[in-house]
Amino acid sequence: MNPLLILSVLLAGYLLGSIPSGWLAGRWCAGVDLRQLGSGSTGATNVLRQVGKGPALVVFLVDVLKGTAAVLLAKAVVEPLGGSAAGDAWVVAAGLAALAGHIWPVWLGWRGGKAVATGLGVLLGLVPAVGLASFGLFLVTLTLTRIVSLSSVVAAVGLPLLMLGSFQSAGTGLRPAYLALALLTTVLVLWRHRSNLARIMDGTEPRIGADKPNTPT
Secondary structure (H helix, E strand, O other), X not given: OOHHHHHHHHHHHHHHHOOOHHHHHHHHHHOOOHHHOOOOOOOHHHHHHHOOHXXXXXXXXXXXXXXXXXXXXHHHHHHHHOOOHHHHHHHHHHHXXXXXXXXXXXXXXXXXXXXXXXXXXXXXXXXXXXXXXXHHHHHHHHHHHOOHHHHHHHHHHHHHHHHHHHHHHHOOOOXXXXXXXXXXXXXXXXXXXXXXXXHHHHOOOOOOXXXXXXXOO
């Protein structure tokens, strides 16, 4: 494929991911800079704690759409490659670019969110069944524990198994790029939540409905 076209797809993925929806919600709805409050993250959880439920829901949906849009755009561009390994690799690369944009947005001094919602969007664009199953795992854990970070980690850890299960049920055979994305996403989420994991071990991680404003998340 045309290298310039591929580069454009990756750049578009990054720019979509870097849309600072959480930061904008903080500015527009509360006149605050989320990077200076709570965890310093611009993700939906920090928006929930610092701004409110409505803005947090909007930010969550926008962040999901960012990941889905990046993948669907890449799929449209690489469609001539069909289901080839090369095509899968470029689509996955666009999804990873969206994650990078969300975590390290150029507009905010490279300080963004933890990419959980955008990662869900990437999965929904790649393999909708896996995305929905992963989100279901997140919701079940959140219902039982009311800890967002733990729910994100549990969903991320289960992701590679869900991806492998999707290959088996669909009978498509192993798609290495998709599995690689699942594994990388697991590592990325664990790394981004390392401080949360430490607080979970200490029993100090806040729970939804019981946390105080400006609590790190």
